[in-house]
Amino acid sequence: MFVGMSPMRVSFAGGGTDMPEYYEKYNGSVVSTTIDLFTYLVYNPRTDDSIQAFASDFESYQGLKKFKDLEYQLGTEIAISAVKLLDFKQGGDYLISSNVKPGSGLGGSSSLAVNCVKTISSLQNKKFSNTEIAEMAFHIERNILNHPVGKQDDYITAFGGFNFIDFNSNGVKVSPIKLSSSVSSELQENLMLFSMETTRKSSDVLKNQLELTKNENKDTLESLHYVKKLSEELHDSLKSSDLQNFAEVLNKGWNAKKKFTKEVTNDRIDKIYELALSNGAIGGKITGAGAGGHILLYCEKNKQNQLKEKLKKLKLTFVNFNFHSNSPKVINLYEHK
Incomplete structure (x- = not known):
């Protein structure tokens, strides 16, 4: 059994400028930190090739399905998106939970997206950088699930800590803020x-x-x-x-x-x-x-x-x-x- 833990965040300033629609024209920046509230992804391997997923916060359940039959359902859609994106076909039971309710404003969806990419890629023995994990998590939310989000939450969670983050058309730069x-x-x-x-x-x-x-x-x-x-x-x-x-x-x-x-x-x-x-x-x-x-x-x-x-x-x-x-x-x- 494997457990992925990913922190949530509080953003102090600059939110909204992390939207590509803004920063690709004007550049953007945020100041934020991760905090000790988490999303959790528990993965238990199965002896067959079936997959099922439980999301306790949404009281939702995706019953046993083969990889090709997986659906995007409320509560399990982020985890299933990561499974599909990373082409992880091994059978398993997934349990998704967090320390706060959905819609908390603490970046829970992005925390979970980063968590799923990190956990599943680790199971595949793939070594992705923090930037690659953040970009894949953003791709899941913005392009696969069509959530109108910016990039800051994915980067905050993927890197962890207190950071000043720059966004522009050439990429994203994460600069740690060192406090005494x-x-x-x-x-x-x-x-x-x-x-x-x-x-x-x-x-x-x-x-x-x-x-x-x-x-x-x-x-x-x-x-x-x-x-x-x-x-x-x-x-x-x-x-x-x-x-x-x-x-x-x-x-x-x-x-x-x-x-x-x-x-x-x-x-x-x-x-x-x-x-x-x-x-x-x-x-x-x-x-x-x-x-x-x-x-x-x-x-x-x-x-x-x-x-x-x-x-x-x-x-x-x-x-x-x-x-x-x-x-x-x-x-x-x-x-x-």
Whole structure:
């Protein structure tokens, strides 16, 4: 039995500029990190050539089928896409799960896509680079399953750690951000993650954003240009250990992101965010495409208890997390001790 583990992420600035429709014309950049919430792919070899897949988060099951008969079904479609892309015909049982609900805004779909490519290629004894894994995962999501996604989540997960990522027509460059232990600890201590207990299909938000970008909508493009500059400013803040400005850039970025498309926010989200700012938070953002999932806030420790109590009354759940510095891994339970 083999278990693949792939981290999820929080993106701090630049989201949206990782769409090919944007960066191939204007270049893009993001700042992000992986965190210790994961997707899991369990593979158990069978003695026949049949394949079945279970997705516990979706309560979905693809019954025993031969390779040629595999179908793309909700919950198992990413794993089956990877099986087909890599032409992995060996029989097996696949179990797919994660630490969060679908639609969390923490990059779960891309984490799973990277996980599936990494795990299946490892079973085939293929040695792909992190870039190759990220590109294959993106191909699965964007070209096979037609999800309107950008590239950042695939690269964040495939490389792991804290990174500044450049996107342009010539390729993608991942530059690790080296934080001192004291700055990393302070940043970790002051970041708070809350589940809004509402999930959403990111595709509903991103489809409209993608169309507006393609059509060169003035407001959307101006906002994307601005958040790209903010990613550079936030990167500089980290390099100079200026966490006050880091928090302020988060706030600027969220206000800009709301102009991408009207689906990014709603009355409840606006109420939550304003309440957070009036109870100690300096800045923050909705994770992922927006419209639901999780909210990330920067709040100094002496004000966090008050903030937790206020948000609890709005039915938000505090989520413990830590920065995670490693890329995905595959464990062979037959050999693991």
